[in-house]
Amino acid sequence: MTVIESPRTPARPAPRRGVNVEKWGWIYMRASGVILLVLIFGHLFANLMVGEGVKAIDFGFVAGKWASPFWQWWDVLMLWLALIHGANGMRTLINDYTNPGTVQKVLKLALVASVAVLLVLGTLVVFTFDPCPAGSPADLLPSFCPAA
Amino acid sequence: MTTATLENTSAGSADAAIQSFTVTFLIRRYDPEVDSEPRWQDFDVEMYATDRVLDALHKIKWEQDGSLTFRRSCAHGICGSDAMRINGRNRLACKTLIKDLDISKPIYVEAIKGLPLEKDLVVDMEPFFASYREVQPFLQARTTPEPGKERIQDVASRARFDDTTKCILCAACTSSCPVFWTDGQYFGPAAIVNAHRFIFDSRDDEAKVRLDILNDKEGVWRCRTTFNCTDACPRGIEVTKAIAEVKQAIMRGKP
Numbered sequence: 047m048t049v050i051e052s053p054r055t056p057a058r059p060a061p062r063r064g065v066n067v068e069k070w071g072w073i074y075m076r077a078s079g080v081i082l083l084v085l086i087f088g089h090l091f092a093n094l095m096v097g098e099g100v101k102a103i104d105f106g107f108v109a110g111k112w113a114s115p116f117w118q119w120w121d122v123l124m125l126w127l128a129l130i131h132g133a134n135g136m137r138t139l140i141n142d143y144t145n146p147g148t149v150q151k152v153l154k155l156a157l158v159a160s161v162a163v164l165l166v167l168g169t170l171v172v173f174t175f176d177p178c179p180a181g182s183p184a185d186l187l188p189s190f191c192p193a194a
Numbered sequence: 195m196t197t198a199t200l201e202n203t204s205a206g207s208a209d210a211a212i213q214s215f216t217v218t219f220l221i222r223r224y225d226p227e228v229d230s231e232p233r234w235q236d237f238d239v240e241m242y243a244t245d246r247v248l249d250a251l252h253k254i255k256w257e258q259d260g261s262l263t264f265r266r267s268c269a270h271g272i273c274g275s276d277a278m279r280i281n282g283r284n285r286l287a288c289k290t291l292i293k294d295l296d297i298s299k300p301i302y303v304e305a306i307k308g309l310p311l312e313k314d315l316v317v318d319m320e321p322f323f324a325s326y327r328e329v330q331p332f333l334q335a336r337t338t339p340e341p342g343k344e345r346i347q348d349v350a351s352r353a354r355f356d357d358t359t360k361c362i363l364c365a366a367c368t369s370s371c372p373v374f375w376t377d378g379q380y381f382g383p384a385a386i387v388n389a390h391r392f393i394f395d396s397r398d399d400e401a402k403v404r405l406d407i408l409n410d411k412e413g414v415w416r417c418r419t420t421f422n423c424t425d426a427c428p429r430g431i432e433v434t435k436a437i438a439e440v441k442q443a444i445m446r447g448k449p
Contacts, residue, residue, distance in 0.1 A: 068415035069444070138418070142376045 071134050078127040085124045092117075105188055109177035118172050125168045133161045217241045217297045219250055221262070222304035223314050232311065235259075236300060243293035247280055247303065251287060251315075264315035271428060274364030278315050279304045284366040284426035306369035308378060322365045325381045329389035329407055334400040345397045355394040358387045358436050360429040367423035367433050379412045383423035383433045386414060390436040393449050401449045409444045417441070 092111075094100045111117040136157055144150040178191035187193055216238050224232035237258055239250045248269055255262045267273040269288045276287040281295065281302050295301055309317040339345045361384060368374050368382035389408055393401040408414045414437055423433035443449045 066409060066411075066415075068411050068413070069409060072415045072441070073445075142373065145377060 071137075075131060075134060078131045082124070082127050082131065085120065085127070089120070089124060105177070106190055109175070109188070109190075112172060112175045122169055122172050125172070126165060129161055129164055129168075133157055212242060214240050214242050215292070215297055217250065217292060218300040219254065220300045220302045221254075221314070222302075223262075224305075224311055225261070225313060232304075234302075241292050241297075243291070245292045246288055247278075247285075247290045247292070247295075247301070248276060248287040250292070250301075251303070262315075263313045272362060274362035277306055277364040277366040277369070277428070279306055284370040286364060286366065286428040289428050306365060308369045308371070308375045309365070317369075319365060321378055322368055322382065322384065323363075325368075325385040326363065326388060329381070329385050329392075329404055330400065331388040331392060333392065333395070333398055334403075335397055336399040347396055351396040354396070355391050357431050358391040358394075360431050361387050361391070362429060363388075364428060366426040366428055367431075370422040370426035372420060372422065373416050373418055380416045381408065381410075381413055383417075383437060386417075386437050386440055387431060387433055390440050393440060393443060401443070402447075405440070405444050405447075405449075408440055414441050414444065 093103060093107075112121070137154065140150060140153045140157065144153060178187055178193060180193075182193070184193055217240075219237045219239060220234050221237065222232050223229070223235045237250075237254045239253050239258075241250060241253075248266060251262065251264055251266075255264075264278070264287070265275040266288065267275045269276075271286050271289040274286075277284055278287055279285075279302075280287065280290055284306055287303075303315070305311055305315045305317050309319060309322060312318055335345065363384060365384060367387070368384045371380070371383055373380045374382045386408060389404045392398045393404050417434070417437045419434055419438070421434050423437075424431075424435070427433055
């Protein structure tokens with residue numbers, strides 16, 4: 047006699063309790079997208095439209111911006127939100143184009159590693175940037191430095 | 195007593211006046227006993243503009259090659275048996291008219307993608323129905339209606355899920371979804387549509403259970419809103435919208 051399964055027998059194991067990565071990833075994409083819209087267009091406006099516009103951009107312009115904590119935090123926020131937003135998109139691409147297995151794991155590890163390196167490096171540069179490092183030869187320093 | 199009858203002479207000349215066309219069909223054939231890989235085979239069929247792709251398949255099977263294999267039952271767009279990829283788009287063969295296709299070029303017909311190919315245009319639908327069963331597509335009410343009475347529902351509550359009641363389970367949407375193509379683990383649009391039909395039904399009490407099922411790694415969050423499903427649905431269901439409503443219901447925690 048064949049036993050007919052109850053229609054309510056789950057065909058796959060019940061979802062694990064706790065944090066649902068896919069759900070929070072989905073929410074993150076939307077939330078960061080809205081904030082990035084403001085940050086990126088603000089960034090473009092401040093760099094390309096205000097004052098002399100695009101012609102003003104040089105080493106000194108960037109140094110001047112990063113002298114102010116406001117632009118430091120603006121740029122760091124943009125870096126973190128955009129990089130993780132992009133990495134999450136890349137993660138879904140890896141899920142789409144590879145089968146579960148070693149290759150997928152290696153690709154995801156490479157993705158996480160590159161994102162981590164870029165985040166640390168970028169954050170370090172923005173907060174520790176010094177256009178006039180002490181002890182540098184005068185001919186390498188920009189003209190606005192007191193030593194030059 | 196006079197009865198309206200067709201006059202033979204006029205009917206005959208009208209038939210002759212209707213223009214027919216030779217349409218070339220390229221059909222992706224696969225016979226697991228002979229072929230190691232599917233192959234494309236072409237057929238020339240004499241067709242009228244008002245004929246359907248299904249009529250062409252019938253003509254081929256009846257007059258040219260009896261081994262051509264495809265599913266069809268009602269042939270009127272309600273049983274959902276003959277979903278196939280026609281010129282790269284998932285359509286019901288019985289609802290696709292020749293006049294709506296560009297017959298100056300061959301018409302490509304192949305089985306729907308993402309499900310195991312069994313023969314010619316027939317695929318194994320079991321993975322599709324497995325995810326359909328998983329969302330518990332049946333009414334689960336904790337209360338019993340008064341003896342001899344039906345469960346009352348007002349017009350607005352019925353309209354809430356009206357769109358998703360139209361599903362005929364033809365798998366055109368699920369097999370048009372690029373996320374479903376990747377590994378077949380995603381529930382797929384059709385399962386979510388049928389969950390939506392009960393989640394938003396005021397007479398049903400187990401919406402929470404279904405929302406939990408779809409709040410899975412392979413659930414609604416894998417939807418990338420490419421709208422392939424909405425485009426493919428032969429019943430005109432706004433599939434992507436239904437999926438978005440289920441997403442929002444999961445975020446709210448209730449329908």
